[in-house]
Amino acid sequence: MFxxxxxxxxxxxDTIRSVAEDPLQLNAFHDQLIYQTVQLAKGKVEREQGEVPAPFAFFLMGSAGRYEQSFWSDQDHGLLFEGDHQAYFLKMGEEISDGLAVVGYAYCEGNVMASNPLWCQSVDSFSNQVERWLMEPEWSSLRNFSIFFDSRVLVGEKQFLVHVKEKVFSYLNENTGLYARLVDNVQMIKKGVGIFGQLLPEQKGEHEGDINIKQTAYFPYVNALRMLALLRGVDDSSTLSRMAAMKERYPTVGSFEKDFLGLLELRLRYQVQSDSYEGVHLLPVKQLSKGDKQQLKEAIKQGHKLFSTMKSIMKKEGVL
Known part of the structure; x- marks a missing residue:
């Protein structure tokens, strides 16, 4: 095609603005853009390096992995494969990363890309790496684990990722003390609403007057549902899918769905005006309508409430 x-x-x-106000349509379009880029990169590497030497899985992480990308997005992806073929797949990862940059996806500042050997490994090697991340005391290791867990396969062998996640669930069941460390790793939530009910934008610097919607509103939902998914062995990667999976066992969790959906839609309404990835998570408070300010404040409050609900559930389940 391309x-x-x-x-x-x-x-x-030519197309993205026509789907930019619907989160599901927008993310389906992002998937198509990334899929076509991967196919083009794969073909280029095969012409230069020979046929793909083993089955592989190209997987997405971050907002792409959660099916929650906004108008602009950076790259978060990896490659899993069978056997000892890292050199070949690193070439593919580099080509994919460079291709996505041309298409309009900024390189990941944290280098969470298939061009990085850390995120381009055999299935067995990566499974062992993920377990080490859980065992290691460093904050960065747990951060890498959380990034990984919000993952889904876009191209290739879906069972490769399922295999790694099943090992994670088994390991956590045997080491329940890790849940406390994982929760503590995402405990810090940037305050977005003051004691008088006012929004709390940045007070100085180049982002003065802006509120970081990702840190203040979005992360509490994402982190809470990731923890519950780990607890219940749910390998779905999107926050909404995880929420749906929890409804029967924990009915109160389902009550937060409306606020999270509203937050995604609010985010898109303002981000469609952005012309690059930089600053895409910042909302200028003065430009928000009265209704949008109220909606954002409620979403922030509900996100904090959901995070507390998650901790209460985990205490009742005996893992905190």
Whole structure:
């Protein structure tokens, strides 16, 4: 269909605004953009390096893994494969990363990309790496684990990722003390609403007057549902899918769905005006309508409430 990354970028520029106000349509379009880019990169590497030497899985993480990308997004992805073929797949990972950059996805500042050997490994090697992340005391190791867990396969062998996650669930069941460390790792939540019910934007610097919707409103939902998914052995990666999976066992969790959906839609309404990934998570408080301010405040409050609900559930289940 496409012969160059520039053609895919042109398709993006021509089409994305037509789907930008619906989170599901927008993320389906992102998937198509990334899928076409991966296919183009795979073909280029095969012409230069020979046929793909083993079955593989290209997987998405971060907001892409959760099916929660906004208008602009950076890259978070990896490659799993069978056997000892890292050199080949690193070439593929580099080509995919460069291709996505051309299409309009910023390189990940944290280097969470298939061009990084840490995120381009055999299934067995990566499974062992994930277990080490859980055992290691460093904050960065637990952060890497959390990034990984919000993952789904876009191209290739879905069972590769299922295999790694099943090992994670088994390991956590045998080491329930790890839940406390995982919760503590995401405990810090940036305050977004003051004691008088006012929004709390940045007070100085280049982002003065802006509120970081990702840190203040979005993360509490994401982190709470990730923890519950780990607890219940749910391998779905999206926050909404995880929420749906919890409804029967923990009915109160389902009551937060409306606020989270509203938050996603509010985010898109303002981000569609952005012209690059930089600052895409910042909302200028003065530009928000009265109704949007109220909605954002409620979403922030409910996110904090959901996070507390998650901790209460985990205490009742005896893992905190």
């Amino acid at each position: 012969t160059t990354y520039e053609e895919i970028r042109a398709w993006r520029e």
